[in-house]
Amino acid sequence: MALSVVVILVGVLIRLIPLYRMGFTQDVPLGNGGLYVLFAEEILGAGYALPSIIPYYTAGGVPYAYPPLAFYLLALLFDFTSLTKFALMNFVPVICSCLSLLAFYRLVRQLVNQYRLVVASVLIYGLLPAAFLEHLSGEGLVEAFGTVTFILAVTAMLRLNIKDDLKSAVVLGLLVALNVLTSPGTTYGTLVSIVVLWALGYPDRRCKLHRLIVVFGIGVAASAPYWLTVASHHGLAIFLRTFARQHSAQDILNKLSLDVTGEPFLTLWGVLALLGVLYCVRSRNWGLPVWCGVVYAIPREFQYMMAVPLSILAAYGLFGVAVPKTGLAPSNTGGDRRGLWRRLGPIALVLPVMFAYGVWSAVLVAVRLPVVEQRVTRSELDMMTWIQQHTDEDSAFLVIGNEIEWFPEITERITLNVTQGSEWAETDEVYRLGHDLASCVVPECYLETMDDYNVFPDYVYLSKSPENGTLVQLFGCNGRFVAVRENDGAILFAVVD
DSSP states (O other): OHHHHHHHHHHHHHHHHHHHHTTTOSSSOSSOOHHHHHHHHHHHHTTSOOOSEESSBSTTOEEOOSOOHHHHHHHHHHHHOOOOHHHHHHHHHHHHHHHHHHHHHHHHHHHOOOHHHHHHHHHHHHHOHHHHTTTSSGGGHHHHHHHHHHHHHHHHHHHHHHHOOHHHHHHHHHHHHHHHTTOHHHHHHHHHHHHHHHHTTOSSOOOOHHHHHHHHHHHHHHTHHHHHHHHHHHOTHHHHHHHHHTOOHHHHHHHTTOOOSOOSSOOHHHHHHHHHHHHHHHTTOOHHHHHHHHHHTSSSOOHHHHHHHHHHHHHHHIIIIIHHHTTOOGGGGTTOHHHHHHHHHHHHHHHHHHHHHHHHHHHHHHHHHHHHTOOOOHHHHHHHHHHHHHSOTTOEEEEESGGGGTHHHHHOSEETTOOTTGGGSSSOHHHHHHHHHHTOOSHHHHHHHHHHTTOOOSEEEEEOOGGGHHHHHHHHHOTTEEEEEEOSSEEEEEEOO
């Protein structure tokens, strides 16, 4: 038990590294998350009712259809604590990611009866970048929260297959509803996982079909207040349209890269997972590899869910194939104590080196995260605060810079080219606008693109990030743009005819 606590703490410490690197700041956000904050603010402003439209994100706003549970949590924290919105968006996803370690430990204890496999699985899950990479920045709030509910639902499904009783079916049904209320990605993952684990009778039997009908009935009924409210605002077509957009040819091509572990260099855990697949196939244990493959097939959001079965497969690969094949397994020594220690000598070196590499890789990924995910600097935040205080409330903005996702929430101004949230819109016009603007390198191109899409901003906000250095000078030399305010982080131009 003590060793389990240690490996869980290793995973927790890895997940705390980005916050430590930022000094546990409450002044600036780590990554995106402005849209999520606005969701929570709109829910709070409506007296905890679901809003219909979220303002500022594009000219007409975006329809609200996102699963709301994480945003209700944020709204409650806004309401009853004094923590800043940046603090909440920096801390809450990390806390949820740490809770996923506890949920995963419970899952593995349900599935695996060898303690060394339990410890190895939890340690690998704690170190696997794919298991935390999408959790630790602000935009990972939903994924981090959803990962916890996904793992709990899979654990409950395994228990239902074993127990085959009404109580287990009710618990799983409530967890299905919890996933529906938390994340579209984990809802997808939960449903396909339930079907696959039931069809395969994993781990060693399947529950009766009518239990599964009870599960889905409870899941649909318990989540109905959310999806019925959204359907009354926008129709059920909004769910079907968004679901269809996630299944694209580009997504299929992206999967061909086979980047599933998120490791920066050698895919150590990926190789061990492949060995684990071989071990399971040889043992006729089809459930784990098939489940892993089905989760991999989920569009877009699959890595953080696939990390769950992949970590267990890697542990099987380590102790079922890698260690025995080297002849270093203690079972090969018979009763010869000296032979045992001779054989343990190499493995006592190899295993620590292997896990030290895993720790180093995880630390490297976590240390780099604040640099990669830094979206808003203090200077840019000062500029956006000035805009909120000194520009007309009906002003429309074109934003050029990585801080675009936070801009509408901080300034409370219409941002014409922000794409976040537009996956729920009826058309993909905003995505096409953003794509065409991203290819522009001179002000004239921006003007032509704005005319093509009938987009007429009052101001252009231009970040002074290094990649925009030339663009800042070119905008300053163009007569259609007049500088209104400038600081170290950004420059604001008024657009004139």
